[in-house]
Amino acid sequence: MDWSLPLNASTQGVHIDNLFWLIFWITGVAFVLVEVGILWFLWRYRARDGHKAKYTHGHMGAEIVWTAVPAITMVFLGIYSGMIWADIRSPDSFPDDAMTIGVVAKQFEWNVIYPGADRVLGNDDDFTIRNRFEFPVGEPVIVRLESEDVIHSFFVPELRVKQDAVPGMTIPIWFEATETGEFQIACAELCGLGHYRMRARVVVHEADAFDVWYDEQTGVALDAAAE
């Protein structure tokens, strides 16, 4: 039984995980206070002969405290989360020098579109690989996410990346892997009959190995175009 976050393999994941554990500890302390408090009250104030309940309608001071403390905590969490959110999702946060890869989802497969030898996405020498997504470690990657039919969701747990793919929209996301290895893309949005098996292989290479792989692929793509 493994009840924890899986290995994190991306730069954004570090921030997401830190925020997760911060909220975990804040709510954890509140959880213990509330649950132990309730159990203690149930024991301490159980009905006994000769005891009458206290006749009181409230206490302004106590109510101000337990309004203000959650309010301040929530505002703090909101601001802190907002800063991390902006670092991940705001248009300004996208790196200029990133490699851009297209991912087109359809029932029930992931088509990964790489720029060809000219390294520019969206022209004739692009090539598509089905259900296999390979990219280098230590370099930012932008994914332009699209869908051909219904809504899917691009989820790689180890990269802490999730984004819905919506037909009619092109949604960019970016991430930078910090570990090499093999992972899987899971479709996280119910998309029909084959939703449960809509998965693809993710391979994060060392930079050198990726270049070798990529040159092979563009070579293949060029050969295929020539035929």
Next chain:
Amino acid sequence: MATMTSESSGIPVRVEEHPQSFIKKYIFSTDHKVIGIQFLFTCLFFLAVGGLLAVMLRFQLGFPDQPMPGGNLLPEAMVADGYILPEFYNSLVTMHGTFMVFFAIMPLLVGVYANYLIPVQIGTHDMAFPRLNMISYWMFLVSGLVMLSSFWVIGGASAAGWTQYAPLSASPEASGVSTGQILWILSIAIFGFSSLLGSINYITTVINQRAPGMTWFRLPLVIWALFITAILGLLAIPVLTAALIMLLFDQTLGTTFFLPTEGGQPLLWQHLFWFFGHPEVYILILPAMGFVSEIIANGSRKPIFGYKSMVFAIISIALLGFIVWGHHMFQSGMNPALGMSFMISTLIIAVPSAIKVFNWMGTMWGGSIRFHTPMLFAVGFVMLFAIGGFSGIFMASSPVDIYIHDTYFIVAHIHYVLFGGSLFALYAAFYFWYPKMFGRMMSDKLGKIHFWLTFVFFNITFFPMHGIGMGGMIRRTYDPNQYELFQGMQDTNILITIGAIGLFLSGFLFAWNFFWSLKHGEKASANPWNANTLEWQTPSPAKHGNWEEIPVVYHGPYEYSHPDMDKDWLAQNERPDIVSPAHHS
């Protein structure tokens, strides 16, 4: 408050006692209490349906490689050699959510208790519009039966999830479901009309028909909760109905509101659905909070702590509830700048919820706590709802939501809120108001066993979902073993399935207690819980018309353990010349 008293006098109604035929009295009844009881029986049936669907889908997740026991009894479109088919699994997930939200929890909270409690707690003879009330029940029954029938049409029941995200829900080619999908839309549209009729009725009745002396700030909190809930329904349900009609047109007439091929926008559905759906979440919890407030004050023999802040918390939850819908859509492709503002409003809505939890604890503090079955379930509500509140903070934080969105962490959260929350409060309410409805007590002994079984199996079922959610396991998946990462979670999935089966079986203990006590339960006195609110000051069961004479209200609803009194309760209509408690503001 003095000015309000004069406005709020009840409309004088002459109660006519005349013999009624069985059909008029129990079938096409306009008596709010009979209608409430009709809703109760119907919804308990749908609750059992929703539970059965849950057990089936849990079986698939716990034992994906085994045929389901009894699976061969199902039609061939659902199972093959006893194995649940993926298309049927998608229907199970969709219909479990649909039945629980629309046909069990919401009508149990509102259809049953708004109908039963409002007139008898505010001190009037019946609802403002008794015939609308009757129509509301019959439309509800039709909508539920239409939904149920969709399992047996060609293509099976809707398989697009209870949230019905377009284009999957709008295009029969994509989902493989056509008739079932249309029936889903029609059923919920009819359900929406039924709810609207109810809402109009509840709002009008509370505003116009309060007994003399029943000022706004002497209303029991459950009435405040039901009143605000009715306003939420009135404002939110028409949006859903409009969206459903658009979806129906996309399905059948070839329009493209939600289909991008001809310029439609799939995200429009999500905005419309969640603009309804998030107020709906509070429709599903506010009445539950109302029940718990009544029962915790009663069980602790203490005035509710901070009555007015409880009222303002209900109102602010309702207002904020209309501007948080986008937190369901952080990963939908909506503009990230919008994500920011929805995150802030969502975190702020945690504050009034926290206030309510602390006020319930404040009510227990210094009390003289009686552990009757309703009190156990009410305290269970507070303990479990708090956990649901805490897990909500994780997903309110949009960066954390990137990871946990659409995982079992969300499934854990919603069940701590809707089962640990709403359904525990409903169990408390069933036991608490049963004597008033049926004139007999349910067995307290069986009730306590039912509580402990439910509490233990609930936590076995839903607590581990936080763990596998953290591990990344996605919702609505027919076979988690398809992914390397989730294969190590199979032990936990089996544990959850065992918990779910235990939870389902413990429901039978409740059903036995409920039906057995109808005939054999101990006869109930008018006020078995020594409670203050008006429904307990009329015989059990309350008669047609509720009152010979409209009561006059002199006190707030929670004057327990008053120092000047020998007994530890004070009915709202007890004459002040008999007792003279120091009045509070």
